[in-house]
Amino acid sequence: MTLDVKDPVALAQALIRCPSVTPEEGGALTLLQEVLSPAGFTVERMTFTQTGTPDVENLYARIGSAGPNLCFAGHTDVVPPGHLDAWTIAPFAAEIRDGILYGRGAVDMKGAVACFIAAAMRHLEQRNKVPESGSVSLLITGDEEGPSINGTAKVLEWLKERHEQLDACLVGEPSNPNTLGDEIKIGRRGSLNGKVIVHGLQGHAAYPQKADNPVPKLARIIDRLSTEKLDDGTQNFEPSRLVVTVISVPNTATNVIPGRAEALFNVRYNDTWNRKSLEVHLADICQKAAQEVSARFELTFSGTGDVFLTQPGPLVDKMVAAVEAETGRRPDLTTGGGTSDARFIKDYCPVIEFGLVNKTIHQVDEHVPIADLEILTRIYERFISDFFASG
Numbered sequence: 338m339t340l341d342v343k344d345p346v347a348l349a350q351a352l353i354r355c356p357s358v359t360p361e362e363g364g365a366l367t368l369l370q371e372v373l374s375p376a377g378f379t380v381e382r383m384t385f386t387q388t389g390t391p392d393v394e395n396l397y398a399r400i401g402s403a404g405p406n407l408c409f410a411g412h413t414d415v416v417p418p419g420h421l422d423a424w425t426i427a428p429f430a431a432e433i434r435d436g437i438l439y440g441r442g443a444v445d446m447k448g449a450v451a452c453f454i455a456a457a458m459r460h461l462e463q464r465n466k467v468p469e470s471g472s473v474s475l476l477i478t479g480d481e482e483g484p485s486i487n488g489t490a491k492v493l494e495w496l497k498e499r500h501e502q503l504d505a506c507l508v509g510e511p512s513n514p515n516t517l518g519d520e521i522k523i524g525r526r527g528s529l530n531g532k533v534i535v536h537g538l539q540g541h542a543a544y545p546q547k548a549d550n551p552v553p554k555l556a557r558i559i560d561r562l563s564t565e566k567l568d569d570g571t572q573n574f575e576p577s578r579l580v581v582t583v584i585s586v587p588n589t590a591t592n593v594i595p596g597r598a599e600a601l602f603n604v605r606y607n608d609t610w611n612r613k614s615l616e617v618h619l620a621d622i623c624q625k626a627a628q629e630v631s632a633r634f635e636l637t638f639s640g641t642g643d644v645f646l647t648q649p650g651p652l653v654d655k656m657v658a659a660v661e662a663e664t665g666r667r668p669d670l671t672t673g674g675g676t677s678d679a680r681f682i683k684d685y686c687p688v689i690e691f692g693l694v695n696k697t698i699h700q701v702d703e704h705v706p707i708a709d710l711e712i713l714t715r716i717y718e719r720f721i722s723d724f725f726a727s728g
Contacts, residue, residue, distance in 0.1 A: 342372050342458045345710040346438065348451035353431035353440035357413050359483035360391040365413035365447070369454075369477060373398045376458060378475075383495060385487035393480040393487035397496070400461065401472030405504035407724050408474045408686075409453045409717075410489065410678055412481035415442040416699050423701045436707055443705045445698040449509030450477065452710055456717035470725050474503070481678055485641055489678040493685055505652050505724070506688040507717075508679045511695035512671075517709050518664030521656055522690035524646035524672035525680060526574060526605045529615055533558055533623060534635040539596035548594040552586060554632035555598040559584070561626035562602060562619065567609070573646055574607030574672050579619075607672075608644050642680030646672065647687045652724075656691055659719040663712055691716070 341347050357363030370380045378398040386392045399406070418428035418441045426432045428441040442448070457473050480488025496503065513519040535555040540548025559581055567577040581602045588595035606615055616638050627634050647653065649670065660668045668691075682688040693713060697703045 340372065342376060343455050343462070345448070345452045345455040345714045346433075346707050348372070348454055349438060349443065349448045349705075349710060350431040350433075350440075352413060352447040352451055353438075353442050354429055355413070356429050357415060357442075357479065358417050359414040359481075360393050360479055361414075362394045362479055363413075366394055366396045366477065366479065369396055369398070369413070369450075369475075372454065373475070376400070376461065383492065385491040387486055390484050390486045393478065393483070395479060395488055395492050396477045397474065397492055398477075399472055399474040404471055404502065405724075406472040406474055406502060407721065408476055408503045408506045409457075409509060410476045410506050410682055410688075411446050411450045411453070411509040412478045412488070412678070413442070413447060413450060414479040414482050415445070415447070416482050419701060425702050428703075433707060437704045438707050438710070439702060439704045441703055443697075443703050444511050444693045444695060445703070446509050446511060446692055448705050448710055449511070449692040449713065452713040453507075453509060453717050455714045456721060459714075459718050460721045471504075473721065478678065485678065490641070490681045493681055497685070503682070503686040506679075506682045506686050507656070507720070508677055508682065508688060508690040509692040510677045510679075510690045511692045511698055512690045513692070513694045515694065515696070516666070517694055517712055518660050518666035518668055519694075520671045521653065521660065521668045522672065522674070522677075522679070523649065523653055523670045524573060525642070525644065525674070525676055526577070526607055526672065527610070527612060527615075527640075527644035528642050528676050529604045529606060529612060529638060529640045531602045531604070531619060532599060532637050532639075533562075533602075534597060534599040536597050536633045536635075537595065540594045542592045542594055545594060550594045551598040551632070552595065554627070554630045554634075555584070555600055557630050558623050558626040558632065558634065559600050561622050565622055567604075567618075568607065571607050571609060574644070577604060577606035577609065579604045606644060608646060610644070612640070612643050642676045645680060645683040647683070647689055650687075652687050653689060655723045656689055656720055659716045659723060660691070662719060663716045
């Protein structure tokens, strides 16, 4: 049976049935290519590699050659389903029961990918198969749920090298906490990971004076980090917060003082900081705490996303109007939650996020009402039309 490219439910089912657990392509990008190419999109597939990370397949498709270029960014990779016997319905069966579509990726975010494609096809059909002005494009990665190294960031570099410009971008991440139309994400906090290693001297617990115990010294540093008030929040962002996530001591014997101890932490930070200024501040806290207890320590940082904000303006206004017209709700403009690939896109063009309701993302029996898929498709279709109507 031929797949109806204007039907978001059929498209979502077809995508869910592709077992594209990161970093496996699972047939999902091939399906998109088979759907988009006959509709007139120029489709390009690319695989990026980097030592120590999995190879990742990506897709960029575009119809139209002029600007402005409105891009939809998303991903077809999904997190593992976990224990299969915990699912009511097989995670890649894409079954519909009582008006609900079940499956891994239904919400995060194959459903939104299907909705945008259906919306674009409906828009193009009204315009005799070509954009009335500008271009519509899709940037789809298979690495959003993974390390995010060989995915969107490298596709953006590839576009820049060929002098292809994105003028605005919509990311289809599930942005709504309870009901479709609750929120549009106009920014994201930055995310910074840190590792503290305190070095000591291993010894017998009965003779602590002959050893140098790193555990209480690490505890002092952790206490200073986790109790430090970083800021009071800003106009568009909540206060920055540091959370200690792992404490590790390579020791299983109760009568042995370990030779080292380490901790991992994550900071979600607002626009009071940039990554460099935050690293300097946290290093200063660690240094002062270490001096109090004569600790020898190492501190390293990692992370791929700085804070960003898309100021309210034409792009945001068009999405607000589309959501309100189709749902009757005026969405809040928010910046909370985790990170997304918008953290890479913001360096190239204005970017916002709007997708499905995120209640069941990454859960067993992930699901979406089929009514929401149709409503989201209508929102996207109206947004596309409004974007090109006013340029």
